[in-house]
Amino acid sequence: MRNKFLRLGVIAALCGAMTACGSSAGTSSAAASGSDAEVASGSASGTTTTASGEAFKLGGSGPLSGDASVYGIAVKNAAELAIDEINKQGGVQFEMNFQDDQADTEAAVNAYNTLADWGMQLSLLTVTSGSGQSVAPLYKEDNIFGITPSGSSTAVIYQDSENNTNPYGNVFQMCFTDPNQGKASADYLSEHTDLGTKVGIIYRNDDNYSTGIYNTFVEEAKAKNLNVVSTGTFTKGATDFSVQIKQAQDAGADIVFLPIYYQPASLVLQAAKNAGYAPTFFGCDGMDGILTQDNFDTSLAEGLYMLTPFSADAQDEKTQNFVKAYKDKYGETPNQFAADAYDAVYALAQALNNSDVTPESSTDDITAALIQQFTTMKFQGITAPGDITWNENGEVSKEPRAIVIKDGAYVSAE
Known part of the structure; x- marks a missing residue:
């Protein structure tokens, strides 16, 4: 029993x-x-x-x-x-x-x-x-x-x-696993420098998912000689990302890595638009769902990249x-x-x-x-x-x- x-x-x-x-x-x-x-x-x-x-x-x-x-x-x-x-x-x-x-x-x-x-x-x-x-x-x-x-x-x-x-x-x-996502993201960006060469990061530092990806990403980024120019953090419940966006913008980041869920990511994208900042945004599987979020302007996510195990448009049978x-x-x-x-x-x-x-x-x-x-x-x-x-x-x-x-x-x- x-x-x-x-x-x-x-x-x-x-x-x-x-x-x-x-x-x-x-x-x-x-x-x-x-x-x-x-x-x-x-x-x-x-x-x-x-x-x-x-x-x-x-x-x-x-x-x-x-x-x-x-x-x-x-x-x-x-x-x-x-x-x-x-x-x-x-x-x-x-x-x-x-x-x-x-x-x-x-x-x-x-x-x-x-x-x-x-x-x-x-x-x-x-x-x-x-x-x-x-x-x-x-x-x-x-x-x-x-x-x-x-x-x-x-x-x-x-x-x-x-x-x-x-x-x-x-x-x-x-x-x-979260570590695998961080490593794979750094590897992808190192192989696709057309997306950007100066990397800004915004992650949630009180969340295992976000920190797990972040820690491995930073380690692999160093091994791959990626140029990480800024790192912004936030905690659960954050709604204002203007400071983190300004930090990345001032550092000249042309790609911003977001190892976070789609809910805060939608606010990050809105803050970037408000600041007139348009880097390439790159996320992981937690980003899946952003297009179906209630009251979200999906045009803000245009051009957003993410690593995921699945793509609905894949042509295999x-x-x-x-x-x-x-x-x-x-x-x-x-x-x-x-x-x-x-x-x-x-x-x-x-x-x-x-x-x-x-x-x-x-x-x-x-x-x-x-x-x-x-x-x-x-x-x-x-x-x-x-x-x-x-x-x-x-x-x-x-x-x-x-x-x-x-x-x-x-x-x-x-």
């Missing part, structure tokens, strides 16, 4: 403002009932019905309400789409229960307990890294395999996030089929969070098809089989142009794509 009260006490000690890819600008403890997420995705949490036969019970949680709901709804929608397709093919079958954790650590623990009571056998973990870090010890304790589509902090997959020497072993990632199916079902273009979730479900299906476990197998056997498969198999999905692999620590290896916003749409920068 799980001691839920003990768990809540332990998690309370762990819970901090730890965020990463897809994390909210803030958290909410409001109930999901009656939220916009319910209107968009059908329900705040729900179960996907299997096509036939016995099914693996797939759990997961994410923000289906609140500031970060754009991430959670995308993940839930894409996971449901993948499950519908997989179940119709026969073979491995899934039944999913996806809970609203509002990008809040305590709510994520409650969601985990709900899923465990339901009989979860494997999981999409959480959408955000703060929530993921809060429940990863519980997945370890119960030995349930989890793969997060979008929790990018290494703290999600490591027991010891300080020196990364003690992996959980059963928690994996589909998205890039898999991507185009996914984009069409997603649009047909949900009436909108999928973002990278949706794409990572779609790949995560298909990777689970591949691993299960290649193993000898069944829905009647013990959780220990299912987890052991999935770890063995994920650390040895190659997977080809829609979030990389080539093979996707994982190391024993749960970190994914895949090639990022660069995209740019043109005419109000994300297009490939290649």
Whole structure:
């Protein structure tokens, strides 16, 4: 029996403002009932019905309400789409229960307990890294395999996030880790000097996602001889970026690196316009969603570059089929969070098809089989142009794509 009260006490000690890819600008403890997420995705949490036969019970949680709901709804929608397709093919079958954790650590623990009571056998973990870090010890304790589509902090997959020497072993990632994004961004800018040669940086210094990318970017920028001419910082809740913009402008930065989420980035872009400052702006996967932000003038994002594992305009058949199916079902273009979730479900299906476990197998056997498969198999999905692999620590290896916003749409920068 799980001691839920003990768990809540332990998690309370762990819970901090730890965020990463897809994390909210803030958290909410409001109930999901009656939220916009319910209107968009059908329900705040729900179960996907299997096509036939016995099914693996797939759990997961994410923000289906609140500031970060754009991430959670995308993940839930894409996971449901993948499950519908997989179940119709026969073979491995899934039944999913996806809970609203509002990008809040305590709510994520409650969601985990709900899923465990339901009989979860494997999981999409959480959408955000703060929530993921809060429940990863519980997945370890119960030995349930989890793969997060979008929790990018290494703290999600490591027991010891300080020196990364003690992996959980059963928690994996589909998205890039924060350090990988920082290195990849510096490498890209060093190879594309046409975008700019004097780099200004604006990052949030009280956020794990932003600082994780920033620290690795600066280290790699030094190795690549990038000319970083200014660094501006801010903290949670900042709304005025005129000082940071003036700092970059006065330093002559012709490219500004923004390892931040799209919400503050939209304010940075507005401040730049007010100052008559027009450098090339460059972000990472947290920038995805800026074109759909309420009351945002999308013309401000024209020419914005970002590294992401997914581009909806990619011409390969898999991507185009996914984009069409997603649009047909949900009436909108999928973002990278949706794409990572779609790949995560298909990777689970591949691993299960290649193993000898069944829905009647013990959780220990299912987890052991999935770890063995994920650390040895190659997977080809829609979030990389080539093979996707994982190391024993749960970190994914895949090639990022660069995209740019043109005419109000994300297009490939290649």
